[in-house]
Amino acid sequence: MVTKFEGAINCMVDVFHKYSLEHGHPHAMNRKAFRKLIETECPELLTNPKDPKTVETLLKEVDSNKDDLMNFEEYLFMITRLMVDAHEASHK
Amino acid sequence: MEACSLKNSLKIFVDTFHKYSNISGNKDALNRREMKTLLNKEMPHFIKNSKDLKNVSHLFEELDTNQDADVDFKEFAVMIARVVMETHEKMHENAPPGQGHSHGPGLEGPVKGKCGQ
Ligand SMILES: [Zn+2]
Numbered sequence: 001m002v003t004k005f006e007g008a009i010n011c012m013v014d015v016f017h018k019y020s021l022e023h024g025h026p027h028a029m030n031r032k033a034f035r036k037l038i039e040t041e042c043p044e045l046l047t048n049p050k051d052p053k054t055v056e057t058l059l060k061e062v063d064s065n066k067d068d069l070m071n072f073e074e075y076l077f078m079i080t081r082l083m084v085d086a087h088e089a090s091h092k
Numbered sequence: 093m094e095a096c097s098l099k100n101s102l103k104i105f106v107d108t109f110h111k112y113s114n115i116s117g118n119k120d121a122l123n124r125r126e127m128k129t130l131l132n133k134e135m136p137h138f139i140k141n142s143k144d145l146k147n148v149s150h151l152f153e154e155l156d157t158n159q160d161a162d163v164d165f166k167e168f169a170v171m172i173a174r175v176v177m178e179t180h181e182k183m184h185e186n187a188p189p190g191q192g193h194s195h196g197p198g199l200e201g202p203v204k205g206k207c208g209q
Contacts, residue, residue, distance in 0.1 A: 002200045005134035008104040010198050011096035012176045013183060017195070026193035041098035072180065076173040079098070083169040086102040087109070091120075 015041060016075050028069040034059050042082070108134055109168050121162035124152055135175075137200040144171075144178055175199070 002010065015037070020026055023033035035055045038045060045053055062070055062078045070078070112130040113122050122130065128148050131139055139145045155167045163171075179198040186196025197203065 002137055003134055004104060005108050006138055006200060007096075008101035009138070009172065009175055009179055010200075011101045012098075012172075013180045013195070013198065014096050015098050015101075017193075021193065073177075076176055079102075079176070080169045080173045082098070083102055083105055083172065084166055087106050087165040087169070090106050090110070 012079060016072060025069075028067075028071045029075070030069055031055070031059060034070050105169070105172055106165075109165055113165075118162050121160075121164045122168065123162055124148070127152055127163055138175065138179075141182065141199045141201050142175065142178055144174055 016029070017026060019033040019037040019040075020029045022036070023030055029037065038055055038058060045058060046055070059068070059070060062074045064074060064077070065071075108130065109122070110120075112126045113120055115126050115129075117123050117126075131145060131148060135142075135145060145151060151171070152163065155163050155171050157167060158164075180195075183195035183198045186198070186202065187194045188196060
């Protein structure tokens with residue numbers, strides 16, 4: 001049985017595939033899949049009063065190879081940023 | 093097991109970091125000893141199978157990019173991303189043969205004593 005922490009790491013892999021597989025490609029998310037991911041898992045990013053974003057701008061921010069998809073590596077970059085934000089928020 | 097969601101996992105990462113960073117010294121960073129305890133207590137199954145996590149001293153030096161002898165949260169987050177990457181690779185290594193995309197167990201390794209394992 002994995003620990004809670006290990007489970008949270010496995011979950012990061014599962015979350016990506018949950019949305020990517022639904023839209024056809026296991027390791028890259030198109031705009032539709034990305035939208036679903038954000039709206040389901042982290043809608044606050046779109047409604048942050050200080051810095052409201054759209055799905056398009058969020059995807060642009062993470063899509064470093066500019067193919068209009070978020071691949072698994074780009075996803076890891078995004079969750080690293082979300083972790084850092086969550087840590088900062090925990091000190092407020 | 094807790095339900096898997098992005099938010100829930102983020103919270104677990106932050107809370108676990110603080111649980112160990114609070115032990116001594118800088119309350120918002122992990123020293124070598126705290127890091128070692130965290131790995132042993134929170135990732136006992138993963139450290140057995142992960143190349144990345146095996147050598148704590150080496151890992152620590154690699155993560156401590158600003159070389160202040162402490163791993164701050166940013167550096168810790170980079171480690172998690174690396175472990176997620178390695179987990180995904182393992183899931184594909186352990187995937188059952190066949191067509192299509194599938195995952196096997198990740199860094200925890202196959203479950204023993206289960207039918208078919
Ligand atoms: Zn996969």
